[in-house]
Amino acid sequence: MSIDVLEAPILSLGAVKHGFFGRKSGSSVGGYASLNCSVYVGDKESSVVENLKLVRDAISARKLVTLEQVAGNECIEVDNDSPLSGMKADAMVTNVPGIALGILAADCAPILFLDDKNNVVGAAHAGWRGAVSGVIEATVDKMVHLGAELYHIKAAIGPCIGRNNYEVGDDFKKNFNENGYCFCIINEKLHFDLARYCQEHLLESGLRDRNIELLKVDTFSSDECYFSSRYANKFADGVCGRNISTICLK
Numbered sequence: 366m367s368i369d370v371l372e373a374p375i376l377s378l379g380a381v382k383h384g385f386f387g388r389k390s391g392s393s394v395g396g397y398a399s400l401n402c403s404v405y406v407g408d409k410e411s412s413v414v415e416n417l418k419l420v421r422d423a424i425s426a427r428k429l430v431t432l433e434q435v436a437g438n439e440c441i442e443v444d445n446d447s448p449l450s451g452m453k454a455d456a457m458v459t460n461v462p463g464i465a466l467g468i469l470a471a472d473c474a475p476i477l478f479l480d481d482k483n484n485v486v487g488a489a490h491a492g493w494r495g496a497v498s499g500v501i502e503a504t505v506d507k508m509v510h511l512g513a514e515l516y517h518i519k520a521a522i523g524p525c526i527g528r529n530n531y532e533v534g535d536d537f538k539k540n541f542n543e544n545g546y547c548f549c550i551i552n553e554k555l556h557f558d559l560a561r562y563c564q565e566h567l568l569e570s571g572l573r574d575r576n577i578e579l580l581k582v583d584t585f586s587s588d589e590c591y592f593s594s595r596y597a598n599k600f601a602d603g604v605c606g607r608n609i610s611t612i613c614l615k
Contacts, residue, residue, distance in 0.1 A: 532551075
């Protein structure tokens with residue numbers, strides 16, 4: 366079975382395989398149709414296991430690792446002894462070939478990282494809470510600890526909720542310190558630009574602007590192609606699967 370997958374040109378290099386996978390071409394049914402890759406949202410475990418196998422095979426990995434994400438800033442190192450799932454964190458890095466790092470999201474920003482000179486990859490789940498608490502910086506630091514160099518780290522911000530559909534209340538802004546550039550007024554309502562906020566944190570972490578790519582896909586307005594938690598809460602009783610984004614050293 367073939368799977369629809371979006372790739373970032375900045376990561377499309379010989380050292381890795383990667384992909385931002387949407388919701389199509391899997392085994393799940395109902396509100397989870399069809400490539401739901403999370404066991405934590407109420408879907409049948411057997412369907413999720415099959416979906417993860419499809420993703421693993423699509424990027425030619427021998428092992429696909431996912432996390433029990435908690436909207437925090439913990440980043441862990443993954444190796445051959447790491448379990449396939451269950452570790453509580455929101456980001457991970459590895460320098461071991463054949464291990465795919467899988468980040469789950471349904472409006473939050475999945476960010477994939479690569480230093481193709483030193484063969485280190487990373488993946489982070491960056492919702493606003495994780496981004497505020499430092500998950501992006503933690504991922505970059507952990508990559509450097511594994512031998513990556515800031516000058517060579519590239520990052521792609523995948524499909525996430527776009528600012529036009531991310532309406533927030535005035536109290537929401539109190540969670541941020543002097544980050545007015547990530548807020549705007551649309552139809553007299555306050556909106557938040559998550560992708561830009563993540564981009565700014567990548568720059569503050571030391572990445573070069575030329576090494577950062579935004580794929581600019583809005584999960585809310587692309588619900589037929591991607592799971593969107595906000596869309597599901599508004600139109601589908603909150604039932605929602607999770608998209609997976611992966612990167613793997615060949």
